[in-house]
Amino acid sequence: MDKKEQWAKDVIHSVDGIKRAEPKENLLSDILDKLQIETKGRSIKIIPLKRLSWVAIAATLLLFFNIYAFNTVIKSSNTEQNIYSNNNIYSNNNIELITDFSLYIIDK
Amino acid sequence: MEEAEETTQDVFIAIFQKANTFKGMSKVSTWIYRITVNKALNNIEKRNHRPKSATEIQDYHTIEFNHPGIKLENKEKAKYLFTTIDTLANKQKTAFILSYIEELPRQEVADIMGTSLKSVESLLQRAKNNLRKKLISIYPEGKSKT
Numbered sequence: 671m672d673k674k675e676q677w678a679k680d681v682i683h684s685v686d687g688i689k690r691a692e693p694k695e696n697l698l699s700d701i702l703d704k705l706q707i708e709t710k711g712r713s714i715k716i717i718p719l720k721r722l723s724w725v726a727i728a729a730t731l732l733l734f735f736n737i738y739a740f741n742t743v744i745k746s747s748n749t750e751q752n753i754y755s756n757n758n759i760y761s762n763n764n765i766e767l768i769t770d771f772s773l774y775i776i777d778k
Numbered sequence: 779m780e781e782a783e784e785t786t787q788d789v790f791i792a793i794f795q796k797a798n799t800f801k802g803m804s805k806v807s808t809w810i811y812r813i814t815v816n817k818a819l820n821n822i823e824k825r826n827h828r829p830k831s832a833t834e835i836q837d838y839h840t841i842e843f844n845h846p847g848i849k850l851e852n853k854e855k856a857k858y859l860f861t862t863i864d865t866l867a868n869k870q871k872t873a874f875i876l877s878y879i880e881e882l883p884r885q886e887v888a889d890i891m892g893t894s895l896k897s898v899e900s901l902l903q904r905a906k907n908n909l910r911k912k913l914i915s916i917y918p919e920g921k922s923k924t
């Protein structure tokens with residue numbers, strides 16, 4: 671092989687095993703500074719993942735309590751309806767002291 | 779070095795601004811590489827100072843070159859290589875750098891460049907042939923060949 675060709679080949683292989691260049695230490699702060707300029711002074715808030723997890727847990731608990739409370743209200747309202755609609759005990763006696771049952775419901 | 783840092787900053791700003799447009803159709807790294815390649819090529823175009831002839835390559839070669847990841851014994855040759863890579867057409871340059879410097883798999887290079895595997899292989903073949911020809915033309919006669 672011609673010495674020029676050999677040299678060209680060596681040059682092409684001179685980057686074999688090249689290591690990645692490390693960024694300088696303050697590159698991140700430079701990027702954040704530039705981002706603030708780019709976003710025209712609007713403050714950039716980066717929410718840490720840990721805080722986001724707490725928000726997710728709180729939201730889940732809130733949802734769970736809401737579902738639980740909703741179910742309890744539905745159940746209790748069904749029970750009330752059963753009690754008030756069971757007016758046969760009064761009508762069977764043919765003596766109705768109070769005929770307007772809705773009074774109870776409204777008061778309740 | 780300064781130019782590389784500037785490009786890095788531009789890339790991160792672009793990622794921040796375009797994060798909501800990422801559709802997850804490719805790997806995040808592929809998407810970031812694509813942004814990086816575009817930003818780097820744009821910055822090179824802005825600089826508009828690309829050596830073309832053999833004489834220009836040799837003149838350009840005298841500019842200080844400093845890549846911290848290259849072994850000391852290879853620095854001189856790597857300097858010639860990077861100067862010559864800079865003379866290649868953008869597509870050949872991108873394919874060569876991603877394949878041989880970044881050592882990415884050919885398929886990922888194709889994904890980044892938005893082209894086919896076959897096309898990447900053809901670009902690499904042309905890039906290597908062009909590099910070889912250009913390097914032979916700038917062979918430093920009488921100078922240190924280390």
